[in-house]
Amino acid sequence: MSLPPGFLDELRSRASLSQVVGRKVMWDMRKSNQGKGDMWAPCPFHHEKTASFHVDDRKGFYYCFGCHAKGDAIGFIKDSENVSFMEAVEILAREVGMTMPARDPKAQQKQDRRTQLAEVMEQAVQYFRLQLNTGAGAAARDYVARRGLAGPALERWEIGFAPEGWQNLWDHLRGKGVAEDLILGAGLAKPSNKGGKPYDSFRNRIMFPIRDARGRCIAFGGRAMDPNDNAKYLNSPETELFDKGRSLYNHGPARAAAGQGQPLIVAEGYMDVIALAEAGFGASVAPLGTAITEPQLQLMWRIADEPVIALDGDAAGLRAAMRVIDIALPLLEAGKSVRFALMPEGKDPDDLIRAEGSAAVQKVLDQAIPMVRLLWQRETEGKVFDSPERKAALDKALREKIKLIRDPSIRSHYGQEIKDLRWQLFRPQRPAKQGRQSARRMNWQAERAPATQGVKSSLLVAGDEEARNRMRVAVILASAIATPQVIVEFEHKLEEISCSDPDHALLRDLVLREGIAAPETLRERIDQALGPETLENLHALRHVAISPCVRRPGDEDLARMTLAEELAKLDAHRGWQAEIAEAQEEFSEAKDEAFTWRLGQAAEALNRATRSENEEKTIYDTGDNGARINREEREKLDALLEKISYNKGQK
Structure with missing residues (x-):
């Protein structure tokens, strides 16, 4: 059976050789460097004790220095499973989710045509390079010189020029005997709608050859010299050689540089990639004028585990970065992620290098942020969360995004990171941390207006309501720790409680930060952060020890009822305090029956809350x-x- 052109190339690009081989061998992690795709193991094809079997995951080849076995992913499956070549292709295609093509009797003919098209493209490369050195290319030479590209760089990047005129390249190739259908099939010319000769696809443009991972020229990118041209940058149309969404500019050289330890940088355009590479950042690629696609992201992960998206420091660059998030989230897996380095406002990598040098770019790359932080920035920037409804809307939006992550471990870590960021946003600023014991000595009591002697002696404070509130807070915290499944339902209320006891304040903060953990894990983290005596002291309190929630951990209905009731009492107490404070201000002005009536109403409201008006609902x-x-x-x-x-x- 013959396979269609490009099928095996795509299959090899999608497959990870280390994953294929990893099912048959035990990696020697002391000798391997997983980050660079440099893996070693005892050879599966002959008996040995040392790790002489080498896998280069980036290049997609293996070699044994003992028995000299070598090949790619298809060859490994063929030899290790003892199957035919086509059976190995079918096995690998199933693993990477590719559908085997139907039998194509003309596959060889198509392959021959692709070879012919590639040869035509090489002729076009040479033609454009020659044109850059002619009189017609003077303005183009001046432009690239202003962009800092001298002779050696022009040679390295094979930059050329397409002169003005409708049939310059067409006439040149036809004069070389190239068939019309090959010129059209390569995307170098377009048929005329008026019945005349086909016309060149590129005119009056600086030309950048686009090569695939194997080094074949598959397309061109052209930069317009006319500032009034409708398209500043123009790519070749899609052809049998060129699939824009599955190609990267500078793919092959970037893969080689990344294999030598350089970080993979993803820029927006050709000039950015050239400027980065000339400044020493050889592992740089660009997605050919489109938003990054899923196949392009997979290609990047084949080159490096954590590419850095270095986009322009403008609104368009930020929007492009945000689009990458939605593409990448469902594809994340252990060890495969993306970081984002946003250039200074109004600058691209090329601008920054010419203005401040490569050190400035390196500084931006060093400050690249993980994708979870950019996701948080997208959902929160420019928004105000001053109500429970707005906070709930944020929580919902973030939950929907995190659900897109298929890997459960990564999904869990994203959830925890988002919870930490949410905590930092919504918690009030506290004094700088000075250690646990020092923090406990801080004054955590809420500020309140000084009470007059008349109020201090009233029946409203005779029962030490503040002490009872501390008891309620202790019961609330103990109940939440015993059954953390319900914490998320009461999160906003728990954030609002005021803790006069510094241990309670520290414990509440930790419970809110770590609330998604399992009960045993939550207690373990509390012990690690605050010491084992914190929970011991909490459970030693008599009113906590006899609490049904503590005695019956995991009873969600009981925990919900207890938290709802105790939090309602705290709310009522806060309302009572506010009423007293307001009445206090009027005390010196009006000692009449109205003042006495208000005090009575406040006391009655507190009394009703203490008796728990909701008991009939329980x-x-x-x-x-x-x-x-x-x-x-x-x-x-x-x-x-x-x-x-x-x-x-x-x-």
Whole structure:
């Protein structure tokens, strides 16, 4: 069976040789360098104890220095599974999600045509390079000189010039005996709509050859010399050789440079790539004038595990970076990610290099941020979250994005990182951390207006309501720690509670930060951060020790009821304090019946909250000894006792 042109190239580019080989060998991690795709293991084809089998994941080849076995992913499957070449292709295609093509009797003919098209493209490269050195190319030479490209660089990048005129290249190639259908098939000319001769695709443009990973010229990019031209940059149309969404400018040289340890940098255009490479950043590529596509991202990951997207420092560059996030999230896997380096506002890499040199670019690259931070920036920048509804909308948007990640481990880490960032955004600023013991000595009490002597002596404070609030906070925290599954439902309320005890404040902050963890993990993190005595002291409090939530950890209904009730009491107490503070201001001005009535109303509101007006909505009553009694069971018991009493009366 013959395969269509390009099928094997795409199959090899999609497959990771280290993953294919990794199913058959045990890697020697002391000798391997996974970040560079340089892997070593004992050879699977002959018995040995040393790691002489080498896999170069970036180049896609393996070699054994013992038995001299060598090949690519297809060859490895063929030899290790003892199957034919086509069977190995089918196995690998299934693994990478490619559909085997139907039998094509003309495949060889098509391959021959692709070879012919590539030869025509090489002739075009030479023609354009010659034209740059003619009188017609004087303005183009001046332009590239102003951009800092001297003779050696022009040779390295094979930069040329397409002169003005409709049939210059067409006439040149036809004069060399090149068939018309090959010129048209290579995308170098277009048929006339008026019945005349075909006309050149590129006219009055500086020409940049685009080569594939194997070094074949597959397309051109042209930069217009006329400032009034509708298209500043123009790429070849898609052909049998060229698929714009699956190609990268400078692919082959960048792969070689990345193999030598250089970071892979993704810029926007040809001149950015050339400027970066000439400044020493050889592993630089560009996505050919389009937003980065999924196949292009896969190609980048074949070159490097963590490419750096270095986009222009303008609104368009930032929008392009944001689009990469949506493409990359579903594709993330362990060790494969993306970082973002945004250039200074109004500059691209080429501008920055010419203005400040390569050190300035290196500084920007060193400050590249991980994708999760840019995702957070996209969802929060320029927005105000001053209400629970807006905060909930942010949470929903971020959850929807994180759900796109298929790898459960990465999804979990993204969730934790987002939670940390959310914490930093919504928590009030606190004094600089000075260590746990020092923080405990800080004054965590909320500031309040000084009370007059009349208020201090009133019945409203005689019962030490502040102490009862500390008890409530302790019960709330202990209940949340015992059943952390419900923390997310009460997150906003937990953020609002004021802790007069510094241990409670530290514990609340940690519970909110780590709340998505399992109960055992949450307790372990609390012990690590605050010390084991923190939980010991909390559970030693009598009102915490007898709490049903602490005795029955994991009971979500009980935890929800307890948190809702205790938080409602704290809300009522805050409202009472606000009422007292307001009445206090009026105390010196009006000591009349209205003032007394307001104090009475505030006291009654607090009394109702303390008695828990919501108890009729719960399934529990409180017994004389303070224990909770299931209301349904109590009603059944009362009915039974009443029936027994009635029967005794009948007798």
